[in-house]
Amino acid sequence: MMSEDSCGRKCCRVMYSCNWRQPSERKRKCSCCWLSVLTAVSLLTLFWMYVCLMAFNDREDVNWKAFSILKLWVNWFMVLIVIAAVLTIYCILLLVFALVQLALKEPLDLHCLHKLFLFLGVVFIALGTTGISLQWKKEWHTVLLSLQATAPFLQMGGVGALTLVSCLVFQCFQRTHRIASKILIMVVFAGVSVAIFLSPLLIQSPCLVEEKQLPPKPALIGHRGAPMLTPENTLMSFRRSVGCNVIAFETDVQLSKDRVPYLMHDHGSHFLRRTTDVLHKFPGKDFNHSTNLTWEELQELNAGDWFLKTDPFCSVSQLSEQEKKTAGNQSVPSLLQLLDLAKTHNTSVIFDLKNDDNNDTFDTVNTILKSGIPQDLILWLPPKHRVDVREVAPGFIQVYNDVSDMDLDRGDHLNVKYSALSATEIWELRSRNVSVNLWVVNEPWLFSLLWCSGANSVTTNACSLLQDMTQPDWTMRPDRYRMIWITVDLGSLLIMVTLFILQREREAKKGFSGWNQRELSLFLPSE
Incomplete structure (x- = not known):
């Protein structure tokens, strides 16, 4: 475990809070709330980046619309992609530093400058989403269509992310003493897990097909x-x-x-x-x-x-x-x-x-x-x-x-x-x-x-x-996809159960160690 003033702790603290020193007790109380906000904004930026990448096929529509207004032909969509990429990388890195802070048991004191950038990011995404909804409604059909190509892989990625996050969730569960809080944590986590694990039941993709049934190339x-x-x-x-x-x-x-x-x-x-x-x-x-x-x-x-x-x-x-x-x-x-x-x-x-x-x-x-x-x-x-x-x-x-x-x-x-x-x-x-x-x-x-x-x-x-394409980017037999899906889900479930048991035993040992020290202090003479 790093010491309170170790170089690693200080660097992580600077990246997240822009401050070398420990935050005040008043600031510590809001740290969990800002972690939730950061997580939500990070997911929002990932969603927006996905929308931009899927809309890249129709980028000329955006460029043409901008030209009709500004009378200047520039690759405006590429500018949008760059901004979305920078925003996504920024939020993800900030979230990673927050998780490192949490693992080091450091208080999550988000600097006001980061809060401002997060707010501006939300405004940017809100304006982009509104613009699509008002001026480019058909593009939402493209986003939904893209899920037929990406959903199987997004589900597997979601299972992997869920498995990694479960360690922190179980740690929070074990350290929480209020019964209501424990129930809330596990109900939310279980609901998210079931949704991710069973989402393949709703996935329908024409590329889940036997190779011999693949149509000729268009x-x-x-x-x-x-x-x-x-x-x-x-x-x-x-x-x-x-x-x-x-x-x-x-x-x-x-x-x-x-x-x-x-x-x-x-x-x-x-x-x-x-x-x-x-x-x-x-x-x-x-x-x-x-x-x-x-x-x-x-x-x-x-x-x-x-x-x-x-x-x-x-x-x-x-x-x-x-x-x-x-x-x-x-x-x-x-x-x-x-x-x-x-x-x-x-x-x-x-x-x-x-x-x-x-x-x-x-x-x-x-x-x-x-x-x-x-x-x-x-x-x-x-x-x-x-x-x-x-x-x-x-x-x-x-x-x-x-x-x-x-x-x-x-x-x-x-x-x-x-x-x-x-x-x-x-x-x-x-x-x-x-x-x-x-x-x-x-x-x-x-x-x-x-x-x-x-x-x-x-x-x-x-x-x-x-x-130059001689075959689709991917095809998979439906039975093979079901086998991969079930294997990944079971593997993730096994890992999470193991992590939960280990975390519970670790907290139990800490509690037992603390109890032994209190009992021993009763028999030792006071100074």
Whole structure:
């Protein structure tokens, strides 16, 4: 045991309370309360860090929302991740020092500066949670979906953490003299233990599957090409996605003032501002709508230099000097140029029409038909004028973004967000020979989960990353998982029972030793 003034005690005391000296008796009384607060905030930061990591797949939504407000393209989500990581590490380290203090029987005197930082951390998480709930509700579906991929491992980690904490709980139980306090401690601990031990009964994951029942790997569709490696919606980007063996190019089509279909995602008040140098090229000109510029004017814009300057996916360093030069000289491509590329590589094309208020559908269809591309390579997604399009181009494959609309038209191609369907619904659609494409999937864990769920294809920004995956991140036979689950639970229970018995015997020996000393003092003569 360390002495009261040992170096180890002092260092631990400084880290936790920012004070070399022992705290006053008044401060000692609130130490347990602050330990509870610290534990709660640490769990809260872990939860928030988990939410941020699972939402990383959709980080572009956050960046786009920030851009629409600030008109400045920065990787805001990465800033959020860094803040969350620093906050989580800070709280966990503070909790570790608190547990060390407790093990050394040091009073838990949390410094006021730490209290302030904990308060600011709670405010930050509260604002983040409120922001998601108000502006990004669909992301909570992603968090729930992620549990199908992480819950088995979170449960095992929870069992391990419970086993480690049990030693301190049993120590507190043995040292408490009030019966009511003992009952409260054991009831709470037993309730938490039962919840963690039996939580696998509620865990359902499509990756708990026999290997022979694993569906084929989903095909890849390049979302605006390969935007993690090259500027989005440029010919360089689509050519790069060809190397990823994508089965289709996904893009967005708008029409110029002189009715030339071209590729551009941003529209409305954000039109051209993010991915071109339009502000520099046409200062003072009105370009809030696609028809404000002619095709000749659009060709004057640089559509790649922004990628090198902002490095939205932190991937520019992976490009060679020649590739950087090529990326910096990209222009806005026309739909016809993309169709020629798709025809050359026998690759399908699927797109959204960003503005269909001026008969964009018919000009777009005419451009496709004149290009000479086989009609079965066109995956027609825009719902407006679908009946008319089917009459003019019966060879187009009709793709729907709603199951009810698809069933009404007796279609067999569905394109929805990855969180819109459960694994059971995907399997049911597959049994009806419906091709299910899910968007936008960038992270390996999500791709693995959708692979196990039976998705036919996914639209992705990360085609180069997902292309290299030969199997899901993990799969496990259900019977093997049950065996591991039961073994881990029984092992933890055995360790905790052993710790409880040892702690009780230790406290009993201390009590017996104290009793012997009191008895002996009765027979010794007083001075």
